[in-house]
Amino acid sequence: SSGINAEYGETLKEFTGQECQFGKAKKTIRQWDVRRSRGISVYVTLRGEKAIEILKKGICAKEFVLKSTCVTPKGHLNFGISEHIDLGIKYEPSVGIFGLHMSVVLRRRGQRVLERKIKKGKIGNNHKIKPEESRAWLEEELQLEFI
Numbered sequence: 341s342s343g344i345n346a347e348y349g350e351t352l353k354e355f356t357g358q359e360c361q362f363g364k365a366k367k368t369i370r371q372w373d374v375r376r377s378r379g380i381s382v383y384v385t386l387r388g389e390k391a392i393e394i395l396k397k398g399i400c401a402k403e404f405v406l407k408s409t410c411v412t413p414k415g416h417l418n419f420g421i422s423e424h425i426d427l428g429i430k431y432e433p434s435v436g437i438f439g440l441h442m443s444v445v446l447r448r449r450g451q452r453v454l455e456r457k458i459k460k461g462k463i464g465n466n467h468k469i470k471p472e473e474s475r476a477w478l479e480e481e482l483q484l485e486f487i
């Protein structure tokens with residue numbers, strides 16, 4: 341991907357220390373100057389300790405307070421940051437200021453049984469993560485407060 345997305349990718353790579361992926365448009369929307377198969381986003385997938393470290397920086401930028409609607413019915417966490425410089429990323433005039441969307445998927449071991457292609461299985465309701473459980477974990481581990 342070329343242009344501004346590549347510059348965003350470089351900034352994100354410096355921040356996370358990982359290679360970025362480029363999301364492509366599925367269809368053309370003329371009013372927004374979006375063309376099919378052209379890069380429209382930059383994303384990176386993090387796991388383990390690195391993911392928690394970056395998540396802590398994101399929550400710190402939101403001052404440890406999020407709306408309770410940020411937790412989905414499946415127990416995932418989604419929130420946005422309007423300015424990347426709030427995370428401590430250095431401002432570059434050539435890139436400007438851009439926002440980020442952080443999405444956190446919480447799951448127990450064994451969740452892959454539902455998603456694999458061969459020999460799919462079922463998991464019980466007790467094994468699925470509920471929103472209350474993920475809120476409790478986030479409050480305990482990351483000192484996050486929900487309003």
